[in-house]
Structures are given as structure tokens and as C-alpha cells.
Amino acid sequence: MSGIDQPRIEAAVREILLAVGEDPDRDGLRDTPARVARSYAEIFAGMHQEAEDVMGVSFDLGHDEMVLVRDIPVYSTCEHHLVPFHGMAHIGYIPGGEGRVTGLSKLARLVEVYARRPQVQERLTTQVADALMRILEPLGVITVFECEHLCMSMRGVQKPGATTITSAVRGQFREATSRSEAMSLIMGGGHSR
Ligand SMILES: Nc1nc2c(ncn2[C@@H]2O[C@H](COP(=O)(O)OP(=O)(O)OP(=O)(O)O)[C@@H](O)[C@H]2O)c(=O)[nH]1
Numbered sequence: 001m002s003g004i005d006q007p008r009i010e011a012a013v014r015e016i017l018l019a020v021g022e023d024p025d026r027d028g029l030r031d032t033p034a035r036v037a038r039s040y041a042e043i044f045a046g047m048h049q050e051a052e053d054v055m056g057v058s059f060d061l062g063h064d065e066m067v068l069v070r071d072i073p074v075y076s077t078c079e080h081h082l083v084p085f086h087g088m089a090h091i092g093y094i095p096g097g098e099g100r101v102t103g104l105s106k107l108a109r110l111v112e113v114y115a116r117r118p119q120v121q122e123r124l125t126t127q128v129a130d131a132l133m134r135i136l137e138p139l140g141v142i143t144v145f146e147c148e149h150l151c152m153s154m155r156g157v158q159k160p161g162a163t164t165i166t167s168a169v170r171g172q173f174r175e176a177t178s179r180s181e182a183m184s185l186i187m188g189g190g191h192s193r
């Protein structure tokens with residue numbers, strides 16, 4: 001994958017293994033630095049992508065009501081500890097004047113672009129909202145992320161199951177009625193809740 005310096009990651013992982021007291025040349029670990037480098041190239045692929053790269057397609061359907069995609073699985077990496085945080089993203093928008101909408105899958109691809117970077121949940125939440133506002137020029141956007149941070153579960157304060165909820169609202173979703181309509185669709189109802 002372009003842009004990620006895999007040999008450098010490989011060398012660094014070998015150093016980490018040595019630093020924790022492991023033997024990086026033992027059977028089970030011999031290929032680990034190269035595996036981690038390939039894995040990081042995937043996990044951090046968003047470093048070398050822009051929202052515009054995945055949001056090329058938009059249609060004019062004349063639809064000017066809310067579109068909401070709920071329960072998009074998200075995996076990202078905490079920039080403080082480089083361990084995962086993961087959960088669900090919910091993305092809604094109200095198409096703009098000409099009713100420009102995007103393919104539903106593009107919303108999930110947009111989440112990936114920003115999730116596959118060293119992140120904090122707040123920034124992920126606002127970056128997705130701001131990219132949608134910029135690219136689709138809709139009347140409003142809402143993004144909600146519900147995530148568990150493994151840095152809080154497997155180490156540190158050790159509170160598995162604690163969920164962090166962040167939201168960003170832009171445009172018409174700043175109004176109480178639009179916002180609460182979206183939030184009730186996200187948090188309630190539906191077949192999966
Ligand atoms: N606001 C925010 N904080 C985060 C996120 N991910 C991790 N953190 C927090 O970042 C903080 C880093 O705090 P530090 O005191 O520098 O690090 P630490 O000593 O490892 O802290 P502990 O995790 O409490 O052991 C911790 O409180 C984490 O819970 C995130 O996405 N958003």
C-alpha cells in the first residue's frame with residue numbers, strides 16, 4: 001500500500017519486541033515485524049486518502065428529506081495508546097437545494113477514510129460531518145459514534161463495556177426537532193434494537 005513506510009515499521013516492531021524482552025528471531029516471531037507492517041498499512045491506510053477519493057458519485061434524486069445510515073461498524077486506533085477503539089457510526093444528512101444524494105456505501109467508505117488513522121473519537125466524529133458538508137453541500141449533517149476504547153478496557157482504568165458517545169451536528173440538525181428526530185431513529189426503533 002503506497003505511502004506507508006513498511007520497512008521502517010518492520011524495524012520499529014523488531015525493536016519493540018527486543019525492548020519487551022522477546023526474541024524476535026524465534027520461530028513464532030520471525031515474520032511478525034513484516035506482518036505488523038502489512039497490518040499497519042491497512043489500519044492506517046486513511047493517512048493517504050482524502051474524503052473526495054471515495055465520495056466521487058452523487059445523484060440528483062430530488063429527495064430533500066433525511067437519509068440516515070445506522071450501525072456502520074467502525075474500527076479505529078486510539079492515537080494515545082495505538083490500541084483499537086471500535087463500535088458503531090450513524091450518519092445522517094438532509095440533501096441540499098438540488099437534492100444531491102450520495103451512494104449509501106459511500107457514507108461507510110467515508111467513515112473508513114478517517115477511522116484508518118491514529119485518531120481520537122471526537123475528531124473522527126467531526127471530520128466525517130465536515131467532509132459531508134463540504135462535498136454534498138446538504139442542508140444538514142449528523143454523525144454519532146458509539147465506541148468502546150480498548151485502552152480503557154484492557155489496560156489503564158480497566159472498564160470493559162464502557163461506551164463513549166460523540167456526536168456532531170451541522171446545519172438543520174442544529175434545530176431541536178431535526179436533531180431529536182435523528183437521535184430517536186438512531187437510538188431507538190429499528191429491527192436491531
Ligand atoms: N477525549 C478522548 N480521550 C481519549 C480517547 N482515546 C483515549 N483517550 C484518553 O486519553 C487519555 C490519555 O491520558 P494520559 O494520562 O496521557 O495517558 P495514560 O496515563 O495512559 O492514562 P490512562 O488511560 O488513564 O491510564 C486517557 O484518559 C484515555 O482514556 C478519545 O478518543 N477521546
Ligand SMILES: [Zn+2]
Nearest residue numbers: 078080081151
Ligand atoms: Zn487510548
